[in-house]
Amino acid sequence: MILVREISKSFGSLSAVRNVSFELPTGQIAGLLGPNGAGKSTTIRMITGFLAPDKGSISIVGYDIQKNAQQAQSLIGYLPESAPIYPEMSVIGYLKHRAKLYQVPGRDIAPAIDKAMALTRITNVAKRRVGQLSKGYRQRVGLAAALVHNPQVLILDEPTNGLDPTQIHDTRSLIRELSQDRTTLVCSHILPEVERTCDRVIVMAGGQIRADGSPQDLINASPGPVRYIVEIRTNPSAGIDHALRILATIPGVAITKAAANQPQDAAKGWSIIEIEASPKENDLREAIAATADDNGLFIRELRKIVPTLETLFMQLVDTAPAQANLSTNTPSTAQGGDQ
Missing domain, CATH: 3.40.50.300 (P-loop containing nucleotide triphosphate hydrolases)
Incomplete structure (x- = not known):
């Protein structure tokens, strides 16, 4: 630990x-x-x-x-971002060098190397020079070197x-x-x-x-409200403001706004609406769909924007x-x- x-x-x-x-x-x-x-x-x-x-x-x-x-x-077995490997050495020679640096007892070096190569699946390239390997294999060699003393x-x-x-x-x-x-x-x-x-x-x-x-x-x-994207069709004479007012009546809905990018068939009454709601533990998709249906609004797409670790x-x-x-x-x- x-x-x-x-x-x-x-x-x-x-x-x-x-x-x-x-x-x-x-x-x-x-x-x-x-x-x-x-x-x-x-x-x-x-x-x-x-x-x-x-x-x-x-x-x-x-x-x-x-x-x-x-x-x-x-x-500790440590693999730095740029693994300190020597391209002119063979894989097995490099691992033997690292095992000695870690003071692995002489009688244990060969089995320790065999185990590290097996764990990292590089046994098939044991006798090749490190510099001849792909970057993926060189990364595995670095990982095997970090494991050779069984940290x-x-x-x-x-x-x-x-x-x-x-x-x-x-x-x-x-x-x-x-x-x-x-x-x-x-x-x-x-x-x-x-x-x-x-x-x-x-x-x-x-x-x-x-x-x-x-x-x-x-x-x-994570802080912040949950977001929904709704592609919805309204009566062209009523306009998108009518849909925004209706969706804003749903309990938990905090903000409704027209999305910046509208579908190509906007002239037929289709619009994209962004909804922010809280608390985020509640899933409002069913309420959004039911409210739209009750008020004569047709939904073509309804999706919840799931937060990510990147967000x-x-x-x-x-x-x-x-x-x-x-x-x-x-x-x-x-x-x-x-x-």
């Missing part, structure tokens, strides 16, 4: 991370999201022991990363960056498979991948945690200086700085 408590880091007058806390249990895949300058990289560098926090503490499976650095780092914690920085759709799918499946008995932290800016891969999302902005919880729980707890992310980032934290995960708290 990873336990982060009240860590802060400044560079001169610049506060990069301040009072950040979270806890990741074994078996969980957490995604660390944030725009450039959010404090993600600084946080990762502190967790892996490459950068000392100004204050606060970090423990890896019970070992303090500052007080017991060797023990803590020996439990209890995996930290992956942009693991699918630059991969094609098939490679992304394979890497996502591999991460889920590898994380069943490990703690995994994925640092990424690719929101759909985090949503598909991770059990939990931690959003950073301005050096602090702005949201923490499962993707769906965060979406459900929430943009809201949190845009309002970072003043936004209150959105958390559905009790153990995590944070206050922020301004990187």
Whole structure:
């Protein structure tokens, strides 16, 4: 597990991370999201022991990363965004080199390499030079190197960056498979991948945690009304204002307005209306359809706009200086700085 408590880091007058806390249990895949300058990289560098926090503490499976650095780092498998691989080395030679760096006992190196290659499905390229491999395979080699010492914690920085759709799918499946008995932290800016891969999302902005919880729980707890799009036909003599007034009578409807883009057959009375409603827990599609029918309005399309993690992310980032934290995960708290 990873336990982060009240860590802060400044560079001169610049506060990069301040009072950040979270806890990741074994078996969980957490995604660390944030725009450039959010404090993600600084946080990762502190967790892996490459950068000392100004204050606060970090423990890896019970070992303090500052007080017991060797023990803590020996439990971490780290794949940076640009994996430090040597193109002239063979895959098996590179993994042997990494195993020695991790101080894997000599008698255990060969079986450790075999296991890491089997887990990442690169046994078939064991004798090939790393530089001859595709980017997807090189990424797997980097992941095998992070696994060769059988770590209890995996930290992956942009693991699918630059991969094609098939490679992304394979890497996502591999991460889920590898994380069943490990703690995994994925640092990424690719929101759909985090949503598909991770059990939990931690959003950073301005050096602090702005949201923490499962993707769906965060979406459900996000602020703002729910939206509906209605393509509706009214009597041309009554016009769209008539439909807007009727739909505004539905309990829970806050705003009705004509959409900017209207269908080509607008002359026949068809219009597109946007509806904002609250509380968002209520689904108003049935009420909208019934009200329209009762008042002689014909609906051709009615859809509910489902919020996405990307929508929430943009809201949190845009309002970072003043936004209150959105958390559905009790153990995590944070206050922020301004990187």
